[in-house]
Every structure is written in C-alpha cells, then in structure tokens.
Amino acid sequence: MTNGLLPEGLRDRLPPQAEAASRLLHRVIVAIGRHGYDRVSPPLAEYEEELVGRLKSARRQDLLRFVDPVSQRTLALRPDITGQVGRIAATRLGHRPRPLRLAYGGPVLKLRATQLRPERELTQAGAELIGTAAVPAIVEVLRVAIEAMEAAGVTGITIDLTLPDLVETLAAGPLPVPTERLAALRDALDARDAGALAGIGAADYLPLLEAAGPLPAALARLRALSRWEILDQRIDAIAQITDALDGRVTFTLDPTERQGFEYQSLIGFSLFASGLRGEVGRGGSYAILHADGTAEPAVGFSLYIDPLVDAGLGQEPSRRVFVPVGADPAAARALRREGWTTIAALTDDDLPVGCTHRMVGAVPEPL
Numbered sequence: 001m002t003n004g005l006l007p008e009g010l011r012d013r014l015p016p017q018a019e020a021a022s023r024l025l026h027r028v029i030v031a032i033g034r035h036g037y038d039r040v041s042p043p044l045a046e047y048e049e050e051l052v053g054r055l056k057s058a059r060r061q062d063l064l065r066f067v068d069p070v071s072q073r074t075l076a077l078r079p080d081i082t083g084q085v086g087r088i089a090a091t092r093l094g095h096r097p098r099p100l101r102l103a104y105g106g107p108v109l110k111l112r113a114t115q116l117r118p119e120r121e122l123t124q125a126g127a128e129l130i131g132t133a134a135v136p137a138i139v140e141v142l143r144v145a146i147e148a149m150e151a152a153g154v155t156g157i158t159i160d161l162t163l164p165d166l167v168e169t170l171a172a173g174p175l176p177v178p179t180e181r182l183a184a185l186r187d188a189l190d191a192r193d194a195g196a197l198a199g200i201g202a203a204d205y206l207p208l209l210e211a212a213g214p215l216p217a218a219l220a221r222l223r224a225l226s227r228w229e230i231l232d233q234r235i236d237a238i239a240q241i242t243d244a245l246d247g248r249v250t251f252t253l254d255p256t257e258r259q260g261f262e263y264q265s266l267i268g269f270s271l272f273a274s275g276l277r278g279e280v281g282r283g284g285s286y287a288i289l290h291a292d293g294t295a296e297p298a299v300g301f302s303l304y305i306d307p308l309v310d311a312g313l314g315q316e317p318s319r320r321v322f323v324p325v326g327a328d329p330a331a332a333r334a335l336r337r338e339g340w341t342t343i344a345a346l347t348d349d350d351l352p353v354g355c356t357h358r359m360v361g362a363v364p365e366p367l
C-alpha cells in the first residue's frame, strides 16, 4: 500500500480551487489576447541547454533534471516559460515580423521552493513582446499586466520597479568595483549593510539604498544623487513609464533589487496587490540570444495564478440543481444550456448533497 503522500512543494488542487484556477488562467489569457498576443504552448520538458541557453544569464540551478531514456539526453522540466517563448521567437517564429507578441499559460516547476513561496509547482501565465524593449514597449507590457490582473479580480495593484543590471553597470563604469568583489557588493546591498559596503570600499553605493520607496519621492532622491548619464537615462525612462500609467496603480522603486531577476536587464518589476501574500507576478526587459550570436531585445511579464487562487479569487457560486431519477433528460439538458449545473440522482435513495435546487417537473425549485 502507498500512503498518498506528495513530495515536498507539490500539492493537489481540490474543489473549488481547481475550478477557480482554470477559470482565472482563462480570464488572464483572454485579457492578454485582447492586446494582440497570440498564444503559444511549449512543452513541459525540453533539453536542459535550451532552457538555460536562450536568455542571457538564466540559471541552471533552478532546473529539475533527468536523463531521458529515449533520447539519452538530459532533459529538464521548465522552471519558467519565458525562455521557451524566447526559443520559439528565435527559431520557429524567427521569420515573423517584429514586434512579435506572444502569450502563454501553464505549469512550471522549480527545483527549490523559496521561503516566500513553499510551492515548487506554479501556474504561470504571461505575455512577451519581442523585438523591442523601448519605453513604449515597457508601457504596453505593464498595461497588459494591469488589465490581466484586473480581469482576475485583483485590486489595489502596486508595481515595484527595479534596475536589475544597474549595480553591475555602475561597477564596470563610473563607480568601479573589481569583478571579484561584485558578489560581496551584491550581498551587502541585499542586506542593506552600510558597514559591509564601506568594508569593501563601496561606500559610494550607500545612497542608492536610500533611493528606495514610493514614487515619485524615491525617483527624486535617485535623480539628486545621479552624476552619470547611464543612470540619468534610466531615471528618465522610469519617469516616462510611470507618467504613462499614472493613476491606475501605485509605483515603488528599489534600484538595487536583483533577487529573482536573473536575466532581466534594464528594467525589472514585481507585481503586488492588496490582500495577496507576496508577489503576484514579475517581469522586465531582457535579451533573446539567436544562433548567429545576436541578441534581440524583449520585454514581458508573468503572472502567477496560485496566489490568486489562494486568496479565494475566481470562485463563483454555481446554481446546482438535483435531478431525481425518472426526470426528463431533455429538460435537464435545457437547464445545463442555461448555465445550470445538474446533479443526477443514480438511485431513488440519493440525497441532493451540495445542491441549491431540485428539479420538479422541468422547473428548478429552491431547496
């Protein structure tokens, strides 16, 4: 006998959450599709190197791998669909005109859970805009993300903007830090540790930490300390993006945040909503590598359906009518066409468990 246990981080979805999950996924995908994003559906597993090789600096550590007895090669379960969409855009849809707009939705599996999210399997739905990552493209993607969240019933949206490659860019340019100290610099910034920053001779980075918080104040602080063209350009871009979406959502800024943004470069963002624990989604700009060595700019977002389901979104009260033995099947069929759920008695002893109505003749009467 087996005991019905599941591995850590994996779970069943039961009624009514399983139904809510598919309803939310559908609503999100439809909302994304309205903006002209055509759906693609990559496989659950593929060659390991394809999953990590397509996006600049995607990580191998995230992969749950296995050797495929058929191809004798190492396959991995996808931890993220964005890289797969990148592969499709660079290969099978490489000839399509740009910008290319693609949507997707399905399960992903990560090797390790995070403290914030103990689940290893999540359902991701998202959009990727391929061929440009300029300000109008970022604005479009954020707009689509906001509408997709609203379609799922999310309210009180906050977008936390980050500049994932800012520290590396400053370290390689105007605020030099030798490569071997980059990891220490990252750790000190993540820990917001002023002493550690001074210890590695990077005290100049301290003011960046203070430029975090709600916009527009945080952006004004960042502007006040910027003496570099590369930072000025990004500040201008953030101002344009937030102006374009003004009033619809709350923006915050965390210029040095990088955790979870392995391949996003110029801009990254995390999506939050009131009443929902942790992130609802994230996204940003990145580069897709092509076979000829060129890198194509892209920007996109992924929403995670699971936190929405856990918060009770997507559940709808259904009208359930009990159909006694001997009732007219055509009448029951007519009710289903009108949107009723019918529960047919199989014996005369069946009880109308979970039903709101009972069919009397051809008419549902409240129980």
Ligand SMILES: N[C@@H](Cc1c[nH]c[nH+]1)C(=O)O
Pocket (backbone or CB within 6 Å): 080, 081, 082, 124, 126, 127, 128, 260, 264, 282, 283, 284, 285, 286, 299, 300, 301, 302
């Ligand atoms: N797929 C990324 C987010 C993203 C989509 N496009 C670009 N970034 C994630 O889930 O973390």
